[in-house]
Amino acid sequence: MTLANQIVYFSEREQTFDSIILYMDLDAFFASVEIRENPELEGLPLVVGGNPKTKQGVVSTCSYEARKFGIHSGMPINQALKLCPHLTMVRGSFKLYGEVSKSIMKILEYYSPTMKVAGNDEAYLDLTDVVADYEEAKRLATELKDDVYASEEITCSIGIAPNRILAKIASDSDKPDGLVVVKPLEISEFLAPLNITIIPGVGRKSFEVFSKENVELCGDLAKLPHQLAYQKFGKYGLKTWKLVNGYNTENTGEKFVRHERKSISEERTFFEKYNSWEEIWIRIDSSIDAIVTRLTVKKMSFRTITLKIRFKNFETYTRAHSLTSYNTSPKHVRVVVMKLLEEFEGKKPEDIRLIGVKISNLMKIDDNQKTLTQFFNNIG
Numbered sequence: 003m004t005l006a007n008q009i010v011y012f013s014e015r016e017q018t019f020d021s022i023i024l025y026m027d028l029d030a031f032f033a034s035v036e037i038r039e040n041p042e043l044e045g046l047p048l049v050v051g052g053n054p055k056t057k058q059g060v061v062s063t064c065s066y067e068a069r070k071f072g073i074h075s076g077m078p079i080n081q082a083l084k085l086c087p088h089l090t091m092v093r094g095s096f097k098l099y100g101e102v103s104k105s106i107m108k109i110l111e112y113y114s115p116t117m118k119v120a121g122n123d124e125a126y127l128d129l130t131d132v133v134a135d136y137e138e139a140k141r142l143a144t145e146l147k148d149d150v151y152a153s154e155e156i157t158c159s160i161g162i163a164p165n166r167i168l169a170k171i172a173s174d175s176d177k178p179d180g181l182v183v184v185k186p187l188e189i190s191e192f193l194a195p196l197n198i199t200i201i202p203g204v205g206r207k208s209f210e211v212f213s214k215e216n217v218e219l220c221g222d223l224a225k226l227p228h229q230l231a232y233q234k235f236g237k238y239g240l241k242t243w244k245l246v247n248g249y250n251t252e253n254t255g256e257k258f259v260r261h262e263r264k265s266i267s268e269e270r271t272f273f274e275k276y277n278s279w280e281e282i283w284i285r286i287d288s289s290i291d292a293i294v295t296r297l298t299v300k301k302m303s304f305r306t307i308t309l310k311i312r313f314k315n316f317e318t319y320t321r322a323h324s325l326t327s328y329n330t331s332p333k334h335v336r337v338v339v340m341k342l343l344e345e346f347e348g349k350k351p352e353d354i355r356l357i358g359v360k361i362s363n364l365m366k367i368d369d370n371q372k373t374l375t376q377f378f379n380n381i382g
């Protein structure tokens with residue numbers, strides 16, 4: 003009997019994937035912020051947490067250099083010092099971490115209206131209605147990583163997959179600064195060579211149980227007949243078996259939070275060079291058209307226009323201007339963007355790598371109520 007014949011009681015939901023989920027987690031979050039603030043810490047085995055004077059307390063997190071010594075979050079400081087006597091310790095600037103976290107979550111909000119913040123340095127974005135396919139999701143993730151780095155100078159790792167569990171596993175599988183995409187048909191192949199402990203919930207104890215049965219990699223479990231997985235490892239074992247064989251095991255009960263759209267934007271990364279401002283302007287102009295079309299569909303007006311410009315050395319500038327009243331006209335966006343661009347006239351257009359235009363401060367237009375501009379346009 004083939005395996006497929008045996009799987010008669012698997013539900014239909016378990017066999018379908020219709021979401022594209024992105025998971026982002028900052029790399030060595032607290033330690034990365036400390037290194038940004040004190041670049042001389044770069045490259046050192048560093049722990050954040052505990053008291054550097056008394057050498058008491060526990061490790062909140064540590065740099066990747068410290069991890070090479072076996073140090074990890076939650077470890078007592080004195081144990082960490084035994085593993086690495088020349089360890090550098092900092093106490094931690096928790097207020098600053100909170101601010102950095104907030105600023106990064108704001109950046110993420112910009113990429114999808116449907117998001118779930120999972121911790122101080124991690125969040126899920128539902129991209130299902132934002133991108134057409136996995137290739138577009140990957141491009142969006144590259145921009146998001148650039149954006150996070152340009153704004154906070156710390157790196158993150160991203161996983162993109164058809165559900166949350168897999169997106170997190172994908173992100174965890176290539177840290178730091180990784181970007182891993184797992185499409186529905188690639189799930190079992192992607193998981194096969196990974197250690198079974200990459201599955202959330204499979205800790206040291208579960209690993210011992212698995213390894214007694216010669217299951218160390220996800221692929222080892224996937225190869226077992228599912229009845230055997232159930233018999234040896236129980237209900238959780240069967241669920242993990244389904245996951246490593248590419249079934250959708252996600253409990254969809256917990257919903258993402260849809261935040262109100264606060265802005266409409268378009269960003270273009272230039273993969274080719276444009277030698278004149280005219281050529282750049284053609285790209286900006288089409289972005290403005292696209293934004294205003296979306297604005298019209300949503301029956302909204304705007305007050306603030308933001309220009310974002312990035313040069314090849316990654317210098318990124320964001321400039322904004324707010325109008326005195328709500329507006330709906332593309333003409334006003336063009337005039338403001340042109341004005342904001344004046345500051346960069348001295349730069350070479352061929353050095354531009356990205357241009358973004360955003361309109362924000364949005365207000366729904368009541369069907370019966372015209373904006374002041376429309377009113378004046380009509381009588382003018």
Ligand code: TTP
Nearest residue numbers: 027028029030031032033062063075076123177
């Ligand atoms: P994590 O994302 O688990 O760890 P990390 O960002 O430091 O490292 P990684 O590159 O593996 O993602 O946690 C985020 C922050 O939360 C971490 O920087 C410090 C804090 N934290 C604690 O204070 N105590 C803990 O036990 C853990 C796990 C994290």
Ligand code: MG
Nearest residue numbers: 027028029123
């Ligand atoms: Mg992290």
